[in-house]
Amino acid sequence: MTVVTVSNPSLPADWRDFFALTKPRVMRSVVFTALCGMLAAPVSLPPVLAFTAILAIALAAGAAGALNQWYESDIDALMKRTAKRPLPAGKMERETALQFGVALGVFSVLLMGLAINILAAVLLAVSILFYVLVYTVGLKRLTPQNIVIGGAAGAFPPLIGWVAATGSVSALPLLMFAIIFLWTPPHSWALALLIRDDYAKGGVPMLPVVASAKTTRAQMLFYTVLMTAAAISPWPLGLAGSLYGIVASVLSAIFLGLTVWVVVQRAETPATMKAERWLFVYSIGYILAIFATLATDRCLA
Amino acid sequence: MNELPDPTSQAALVRKRQRARATVLAIILFAFVILVFAISIAKIKAGMPGMPHQ
Known part of the structure; x- marks a missing residue:
């Protein structure tokens, strides 16, 4: 691994650099999905403890982001x-x-363990270790399926939010985990198709780098179909009401439609990949809307 | 052409950054003390297990 040296070693890092190291954008979506997991739970925590649990999850996400950047500084320099x-x-x-x-x-793990519960702390520790050791160190440079398996790391927050409130795991938080897990491949590969050259320059074997765009698009469609099934399933299983069921069905149908557009469009250069661009932007709004609706539905029930 | 940085301005920049980091750390530590106090009160009110006097 290439070691990146600092340009001015005598100058201490600015506090804003530490903040940037935590990947604030990723942290924002982690906090949001964790909050939705917590709100969807049948038990509500006192506000101070709910805030503490979300804070611990946010800090854990920041830690994972910092360790990811520490390990990947050589790749980051190339992209x-x-x-x-x-x-x-x-x-x-x-x-x-x-x-x-x-x-x-x-x-973050100590805070979760001491203030909330041990199971939530264990899951939090597992999520950090999974992101850093399994995804960053193990998979990212090794296999084009890196983000498929690594996607599990990003799927932990709603599960941990639920466990923080209830102290146990049940079907709905596992489905929330599955939704993010299955959403990650089409979301990440839409971006990877757009910045394929950047990943190639960094030597990251993302699927569009090592396989054809056609293969990537076929796999995106496969995971989108699974994600749609996972997203709608809380409704027929009686874990969510009709508000969630209708919204999830409509939003997932649009997601599926955009993925089909990606498949049939067959654009070759990023400049012409209009469908991929739309899908990437839509996928961000989709996951936020799905979780917000699920939390609202459960709160209203 | 590479020019050497002015030592005076360099030292001032180092001090500025150290001061900013110390200020941020002080705010975080103060917020943490408040949070621990609030958690203790919330746990006592909720009567949760694990409190020494329960």
């Missing part, structure tokens, strides 16, 4: 999308990022 991050930009020493990530991760 246009990530070259301005604190480590490849030379704003911080790698060792500092490692210490920050480990400290934040340990603190």
Whole structure:
């Protein structure tokens, strides 16, 4: 692994660089889905404890992001999308990022364990370790299925939110886990098709880099069909009401329609990949809307 | 051509960053103390197990 050195070692990193290391955008969606998992639970926590649980989940996401950037600083330096991050930009020493990530991760798990419950803390620790060791260290540079298996890391937050409130796991949080897990491949591959050259430059074996666009699109469709089934299933299973069922059906049908458009369009260059662009943007709104509707539906029930 | 940084401005920048980091850390520590206090009160009110006096 290439080691990126800092441009000015005597200059301490700015606090904003530490903040950037936590991947605030990812953290925002983690907090949102965790909150939805917590709101969907049949038990409600006192507001202070609910805030603490969400804070612990956010800090764990930040720790995972920091450790991911620590390990991937060599790849990040090669890719246009990530070259301005604190480590490849030379704003911080790698060792500092490692210490920050480990400290934040340990603190978040201890906070969850001491203030909320042990099961939530264990799941939180597993989610950090899964993202860092299984996805970042193990899979990302090894296999084009990296984001399929690694997608599990991003699927933990609603499950942990639910467990923080109830102290146990049941069918609905597992379905919420499944929705994000199955949503990750079409979402990530839509972006990967658009910035295929950037991933190739970084040596990351994303599916569009090592396989044809046709293969990628076929796999996107496969996972979208599974995701649609998972997203609608809480309704017929009696775990959510008709409000969620109708909204999930309509939104998933649009998602499926956009994926079919991606498959039939067969654009070759990023400039002409209009369908992929639409799908990527829509997929972000989709996951937020699905979880917001599920939480609303369960709160109204 | 690479120019050496002015030592005075460099030292001022280091001090500025150290001060900013110390301020942020102080705010975070203060917020954490408040949070621990609030968690304790919430647990006592809720009568949750695990409290020493329960």
